[in-house]
Amino acid sequence: MPRPKSGEVPKYRKHKASGQAVVKLNGRMFYLGPHGTETSKREYDRLVAEWLANGRTLPADERDEELTVGEVALAYLQFAKQEYRRGDGLSGEFDEVRLAIRAMNELYAELFASDFGPLRLRVVRDRMIESGTLSRNTINKRIRKIVACFRWAAGRELIEPSVPAKLETLDNLRRGRSAARETKRIPLVPDSTIDATTPHLPAVVADMVALQRVTGMRPAEVCAIRPVDIDRSGDVWIYRPEHHKNEHRDQDRFVPIGARGQAILLRYLAREATMHCFRPCDSEAKRRAERHAERTTPLSCGNRPGSSCKPSPKRTAGEAYTSDSYRRAIHRACDVAFPPAGELARLPGETVNAWERRIKSLGRLAEQRAWQSSHRWSPNRLRKTLGEEVRTKFGIDHTQAILGHKHAKTSEIYAQVELEKGVRVAREIG
Numbered sequence: 001m002p003r004p005k006s007g008e009v010p011k012y013r014k015h016k017a018s019g020q021a022v023v024k025l026n027g028r029m030f031y032l033g034p035h036g037t038e039t040s041k042r043e044y045d046r047l048v049a050e051w052l053a054n055g056r057t058l059p060a061d062e063r064d065e066e067l068t069v070g071e072v073a074l075a076y077l078q079f080a081k082q083e084y085r086r087g088d089g090l091s092g093e094f095d096e097v098r099l100a101i102r103a104m105n106e107l108y109a110e111l112f113a114s115d116f117g118p119l120r121l122r123v124v125r126d127r128m129i130e131s132g133t134l135s136r137n138t139i140n141k142r143i144r145k146i147v148a149c150f151r152w153a154a155g156r157e158l159i160e161p162s163v164p165a166k167l168e169t170l171d172n173l174r175r176g177r178s179a180a181r182e183t184k185r186i187p188l189v190p191d192s193t194i195d196a197t198t199p200h201l202p203a204v205v206a207d208m209v210a211l212q213r214v215t216g217m218r219p220a221e222v223c224a225i226r227p228v229d230i231d232r233s234g235d236v237w238i239y240r241p242e243h244h245k246n247e248h249r250d251q252d253r254f255v256p257i258g259a260r261g262q263a264i265l266l267r268y269l270a271r272e273a274t275m276h277c278f279r280p281c282d283s284e285a286k287r288r289a290e291r292h293a294e295r296t297t298p299l300s301c302g303n304r305p306g307s308s309c310k311p312s313p314k315r316t317a318g319e320a321y322t323s324d325s326y327r328r329a330i331h332r333a334c335d336v337a338f339p340p341a342g343e344l345a346r347l348p349g350e351t352v353n354a355w356e357r358r359i360k361s362l363g364r365l366a367e368q369r370a371w372q373s374s375h376r377w378s379p380n381r382l383r384k385t386l387g388e389e390v391r392t393k394f395g396i397d398h399t400q401a402i403l404g405h406k407h408a409k410t411s412e413i414y415a416q417v418e419l420e421k422g423v424r425v426a427r428e429i430g
Contacts, residue, residue: 114160
């Protein structure tokens with residue numbers, strides 16, 4: 001009997017040898033009673049409803065064997081694919097769940113779930129620490145994802161409630177009390193640094209940076225802005241993203257856009273209402289037009305416009321930027337605006353890949369990476385910079401409103417210690 005396709009519900013069938021109604025769930029045959037009777041149909045409805053509610057997995061009292069850690073993880077990942085969605089794709093939260101689950105499965109996928117306790121969870125955490133690539137905060141976050149996986153399974157009667165209860169007894173890693181790597185405080189990005197980078201950005205990305213600097217949007221919100229999402233009825237426009245980070249919490253998100261932001265957006269509103277304002281394909285078309293305008297070779301000689309393009313390129317400029325492509329564009333501009341000196345410098349006409357191959361051949365790739373880390377800045381720092389500016393001028397409650405934070409405690413993350421006020425008090429009292 002072929003397995004049902006993904007998304008299909010196993011059928012109510014007749015077992016010819018016994019005349020009973022049957023349904024097959026997770027490889028196990030369930031006999032429901034005489035075929036065609038109301039009793040057998042009600043039993044079929046009950047079993048299938050419980051199976052679907054448990055993420056297409058049988059409840060504990062219906063299974064012949066106990067679930068393993070890997071089976072619990074697989075069921076939770078199927079649930080997470082539906083839970084952590086944003087628009088037409090998966091959110092970054094799903095990636096965090098997937099990576100946490102993978103770290104656990106590498107060690108204990110074949111172990112029975114009931115045998116997975118705080119000691120084994122500590123072993124998973126120690127393995128994360130030993131990797132040296134994850135910070136203490138990231139490790140704590142992923143351990144909480146693992147506990148949430150077992151809590152979810154207990155809530156659907158896949159495992160005993162005592163399993164997540166024991167896992168929750170493992171304390172978080174504390175600053176300075178473990179070998180886990182500590183993160184440095186993310187600094188603000190000075191306007192002078194932004195101004196030095198902007199000339200090396202594509203015009204479209206430069207406008208995205210300018211808009212984010214004056215509105216404090218998240219990078220994903222800048223990438224997703226469309227004319228239809230902007231209420232232009234007042235002197236201050238209101239942008240309501242179609243999808244945002246906290247929509248699954250029933251939290252509304254609005255971004256007020258003042259005169260400076262409006263001046264930037266006006267150039268991008270003369271298009272279809274549902275089309276993204278900032279599009280890589282527009283940026284690429286503008287780049288090609290500028291190169292053509294600078295052409296000195298007559299059109300009768302050399303390549304004509306478009307004749308040297310690949311017929312089937314692996315990558316083409318899309319209809320919308322993503323947070324990653326937006327960040328990469330800024331990083332590339334930083335490499336040009338703040339180039340390393342000496343052998344680490346990029347040669348004229350040298351591609352990024354050729355540059356990295358040359359640095360690697362010199363055995364100085366780590367040195368190049370360190371230089372880039374200290375001289376590059378990312379779009380999230382624009383949001384942090386505006387948060388500090390608003391907090392200084394208007395207070396924490398206004399920072400909470402402009403950045404779209406549900407709790408004021410979140411806004412405090414963006415607030416630095418007000419040293420100047422403290423110095424003023426010390427000066428006054430001697």
